Amino acid sequence: xxxxxxxxxxxxxxxxxxxxxxxxxxxxxxxxxxxxxxxxxxxxxxxxxxxxxxxxxxxxxxxxxxxxxxxxxxxxxxxxxxxxxxxxxxxxxxxxxxxxxxxxxxxxxxxxxxxxxxxxxxxxxxxxxxxxxxxxxxxxxxxxxxxxxxxxxxxxxxxxxxxxxxxxxxxxxxxxxxxxxxxxxxxxxxxxxxxxxxxxxxxxxxxxxxxxxxxxxxxxxxxxxxxxxxxxxxxxxxxxxxxxxxxxxxxxxxxxxxxxxxxxxxxxxxxxxxxxxxxxxxxxxxxxxxxxxxxxxxxx
Amino acid sequence: xxxxxxxxxxxxxxxxxxxxxxxxxxxxxxxxxxxxxxxxxxxxxxxxxxxxxxxxxxxxxxxxxxxxxxxxxxxxxxxxxxxxxxxxxxxxxxxxxxxxxxxxxxxxxxxxxxxxxxxxxxxxxxxxxxxxxxxxxxxxxxxxxxxxxxxxxxxxxxxxxxxxxxxxxxxxxxxxxxxxxxxxxxxxxxxxxxxxxxxxxxxxxxxxxxxxxxxxxxxxxxxxxxxxxxxxxxxxxxxxxxxxxxxxxxxxxxxxxxxxxxxxxxxxxxxxxxxxxxxxxxxxxxxxxxxxxxxxxxxxxxxxxxx
Ligand SMILES: [Zn+2]
Numbered sequence: 001x002x003x004x005x006x007x008x009x010x011x012x013x014x015x016x017x018x019x020x021x022x023x024x025x026x027x028x029x030x031x032x033x034x035x036x037x038x039x040x041x042x043x044x045x046x047x048x049x050x051x052x053x054x055x056x057x058x059x060x061x062x063x064x065x066x067x068x069x070x071x072x073x074x075x076x077x078x079x080x081x082x083x084x085x086x087x088x089x090x091x092x093x094x095x096x097x098x099x100x101x102x103x104x105x106x107x108x109x110x111x112x113x114x115x116x117x118x119x120x121x122x123x124x125x126x127x128x129x130x131x132x133x134x135x136x137x138x139x140x141x142x143x144x145x146x147x148x149x150x151x152x153x154x155x156x157x158x159x160x161x162x163x164x165x166x167x168x169x170x171x172x173x174x175x176x177x178x179x180x181x182x183x184x185x186x187x188x189x190x191x192x193x194x195x196x197x198x199x200x201x202x203x204x205x206x207x208x209x210x211x212x213x214x215x216x217x218x219x220x221x222x223x224x225x226x227x228x229x230x231x232x233x234x235x236x237x238x239x240x241x242x243x244x245x246x247x248x249x250x251x252x253x254x255x256x257x258x259x260x261x262x263x264x265x266x267x268x269x270x271x272x273x274x275x276x277x278x279x280x281x282x283x284x285x286x287x288x289x290x291x292x293x294x295x296x297x298x299x300x
Numbered sequence: 301x302x303x304x305x306x307x308x309x310x311x312x313x314x315x316x317x318x319x320x321x322x323x324x325x326x327x328x329x330x331x332x333x334x335x336x337x338x339x340x341x342x343x344x345x346x347x348x349x350x351x352x353x354x355x356x357x358x359x360x361x362x363x364x365x366x367x368x369x370x371x372x373x374x375x376x377x378x379x380x381x382x383x384x385x386x387x388x389x390x391x392x393x394x395x396x397x398x399x400x401x402x403x404x405x406x407x408x409x410x411x412x413x414x415x416x417x418x419x420x421x422x423x424x425x426x427x428x429x430x431x432x433x434x435x436x437x438x439x440x441x442x443x444x445x446x447x448x449x450x451x452x453x454x455x456x457x458x459x460x461x462x463x464x465x466x467x468x469x470x471x472x473x474x475x476x477x478x479x480x481x482x483x484x485x486x487x488x489x490x491x492x493x494x495x496x497x498x499x500x501x502x503x504x505x506x507x508x509x510x511x512x513x514x515x516x517x518x519x520x521x522x523x524x525x526x527x528x529x530x531x532x533x534x535x536x537x538x539x540x541x542x543x544x545x546x547x548x549x550x551x552x553x554x555x556x557x558x559x560x561x562x563x564x565x566x567x568x569x570x571x572x573x574x575x576x577x578x579x580x581x582x583x584x585x586x587x588x589x590x591x592x593x594x595x596x597x598x599x600x601x602x603x604x605x606x607x
Binding site: 005079089098100101102124233237287290 | 309312403469570594596600
């Protein structure tokens with residue numbers, strides 16, 4: 001696509017193998033999904049390497065699209081720079097519609113016929129997650145294959161209205177088994193979480209037989225439903241002085257953060273863990289507003 | 301009387317506050333809520349709210365019931381020229397009905413719904429965004445058309461657009477209120493970041509006319525009320541840009557065009573040439589026209605009421 005004054009916009013894909021359309025992998029769809037694009041670039045690097053060494057089945061096709069939205073990423077914006085629309089709210093897209101509907105349509109056309117769809121996703125609230133696989137609950141039961149990533153958690157989420165215009169849901173409508181992988185951070189690179197995430201994708205490819213070499217084992221994933229999460233809200237606003245991060249094991253009543261007065265540093269509120277368990281999500285900004293979700297804890 | 305509907309602390313000293321003006325009539329009666337400013341870059345509703353609060357406060361003796369005017373559901377957005385909710389990058393019209401103990405945006409949405417849900421009627425005024433100019437219009441989901449059409453026709457708009465239902469639209473304020481039994485009509489008018497005084501005045505008289513018809517206002521209306529055209533989803537033709545460049549319109553909204561007639565051109569100032577001539581795919585009246593000159597391939601240029 002041409003732009004009035006910028007260089008033309010392309011979406012690049014990397015194809016491995018021929019034949020049955022097996023796995024499509026999509027990286028950054030928002031301009032701040034740098035961790036997601038980083039993970040995707042590492043997957044491309046490994047697949048190129050494996051292909052050279054003859055470790056990839058040639059009769060299965062893999063498509064990797066590391067970047068859907070570099071027009072935003074190049075200029076430090078999250079959404080489409082012209083109209084601030086979110087490509088991941090435009091699926092399945094419309095090829096005669098608005099620009100981002102057309103982008104979504106072109107992407108979806110290229111990826112919709114694959115048996116498995118993997119999206120490296122981020123959440124619309126600023127924060128860090130324990131790396132996990134997320135499935136939007138539809139009529140298809142695709143939880144068994146989700147275990148093949150070997151990530152600590154698989155979260156089966158009940159769809160909300162906005163999910164119906166996102167990639168994951170539409171992939172499933174087209175009968176792909178769609179998995180969203182949350183890779184910890186978004187606009188910064190966390191090497192440890194990134195490594196865990198690309199390993200999970202490679203492990204999945206090995207488990208379904210596309211990579212012919214055995215990949216080392218992962219976790220036996222725990223299944224999570226909406227009811228497993230306890231949200232801890234900030235009762236006050238101020239500096240968010242975090243004592244525990246995502247992934248930490250906590251005990252009931254344990255102090256996990258303080259909210260400090262932004263003028264005199266005094267403690268306005270203490271945040272305690274509601275149960276024994278693990279911090280699944282943690283707010284990641286230095287400041288916090290009242291009523292913001294500071295943590296999500298999953299009990300044992 | 302000014303009342304605070306919701307407040308939450310921001311990190312440093314300030315509170316986020318959503319306020320409303322409550323105008324109580326001299327006799328009891330229905331409750332109407334006029335809301336606007338969900339999208340911080342849409343300002344047409346500001347003028348309507350000003351005209352209403354000014355007029356109704358001076359004429360409370362002619363009013364039965366209560367009118368609540370909420371000029372800024374997204375106060376941070378309006379004050380900072382931000383369409384969404386600052387800090388969240390969220391379209392506030394996709395978070396309803398909200399819930400408690402989830403996030404600030406959910407909490408805001410929940411408080412707004414709680415405050416409005418006992419009303420009989422609500423008018424949710426939107427302007428277009430900064431990209432498009434719209435004729436004054438009411439927008440109604442096809443599932444609520446039977447109930448809402450007669451009331452929408454009182455609002456002094458040029459047209460009523462009955463659009464198809466979509467799951468994603470279930471998270472709008474209007475959908476949430478309608479499903480709670482508040483007859484809610486969405487109005488779109490004018491353009492983003494600007495005020496079109498003529499349309500503001502028309503909508504003000506339209507709201508008075510609605511109030512008169514439902515027994516909330518007994519006084520004169522010093523304006524002729526427009527009979528709207530009713531269009532359904534397939535009665536509207538969309539025109540999208542076939543090239544990326546600078547759009548120069550030759551027609552404006554409200555004008556009639558024939559099929560194939562030129563609406564404008566997309567040009568390249570660098571090359572000094574026309575990249576694309578934009579023509580009408582169907583004959584009819586232009587209800588929407590591009591206001592922002594820079595366009596990408598696919599940008600909406602116009603909508604035409606067919607016929
Ligand atoms: Zn709006």
